[in-house]
Amino acid sequence: MFDFSIVTSWIHELLTSVMPAGLAVFIECVVIGVCLMLAYAVIAIIMIFMERKVCAAFQCRLGPVRVGPWGTLQLFADVFKMLIKEIITIRHADKFLYNLAPYIVVLSSILAFACIPVNKGMEILDFNVGVFFLMAASSIGIVGVLLAGWSSNNKYSLIGAMRSGAQMISYELSVGLSILTIVVLTDTMQFSEIVERQADGWFIFKGHVPAVIAFIIYLIAGNAEVNRGPFDLPEAESELTAGYHTEYSGMHFGLFYVAEFVNLFIVSAIAATIFLGGWMPLHIPGLDGFNQVMDYIPGFVWFFAKALFVVWLLMWIKWTFPRLRIDQILTLEWKYLVPIGLVNLLLMVMCVVFGWHF
Secondary structure, three states: OOOOHHHHHHHHHHHHHHOOHHHHHHHHHHHHHHHHHHHHHHHHHHHHHHHHHHHHHHOOOOOOOOOOHHHOOHHHHHHHHHHHOOOOOOOOOOHHHHHHHHHHHHHHHHHHHOOOOOOOOOOOOOOOOHHHHHHHHHHHHHHHHHHHHHHOOOHHHHHHHHHHHHHHHHHHHHHHHHHHHHHHHHOOOOHHHHHHOOOOOOHHHHOHHHHHHHHHHHHHHHHHHOOOOOOOHHHOHHHHOOHHHOOOOHHHHHHHHHHHHHHHHHHHHHHHHHOOOOOOOOOOOOOHHHHHHHHOOOHHHHHHHHHHHHHHHHHHHHOOOOOOOHHHHHHHHHHHHHHHHHHHHHHHHHHHHHOOOO
């Protein structure tokens, strides 16, 4: 597996050899920031196009086909339309918080996106408390959602924001318990270390029953965390028009729209990292020839293939099940997922203590 830290170290040494160390670090931070924003935009484009095509497949349609080959340019046409649309100013809204809210939501998803280890040596933020930082960064988005609903001075937006806040805060518990189950198994909160521990087998296979249960809980809770169907009640078009972003137009609405799809990828990428081995290839004990062939596939290819597979699973869930009521959503979390997650965490502790895992 190629280690990209060799390339980054060479670039750092090259820059420090021709300029002061502080200036070199500043240039590196700017370049990384630009690359992160470009990756953020590209991932959003891929997610939106994939959503339209997967939705069309499940509904026996074709999806966008007219603009560009296979409809690939339809999304760019929509982006251009969004950019030239007027940003309407609400008369009695809190203008500062109204304009700030979408940027808080995007900032939260960018911080979480930066924690994802794409390949060995390609981690932007690789802390020894990476899991803790990810949970803290992703929680900031709730503030933006609540600000958007309240500052719009619209009852429907406020109801949508309250629903979304209650749902996101509630399901963060199950997401945290699922990730904590793997943290107990690996004894580390650093994402790169979690991936390294799966070199001889992905946790979904070698983590025993608690890892499988944690994976299922994570998929359900992660879907609710990003307000995806059947947990999309905060944005119920038939009831609340567009929920907390009803009063937003132009690129302000576009920021909410983009952040939602990138958050979908982040949830899927974290699932691929902690349950499906991240950039680690698939190895089957005893099949040395097969394993050697799998090692030739680059790590980032494995990572994106796993992440997009989880995205496809979550889209399958969205377009299969009907929307839940708010009482059903909260009942599922507090009466079922949280107790099951706590028991599953205790079961994983017992597996680790007594060595029951593979």
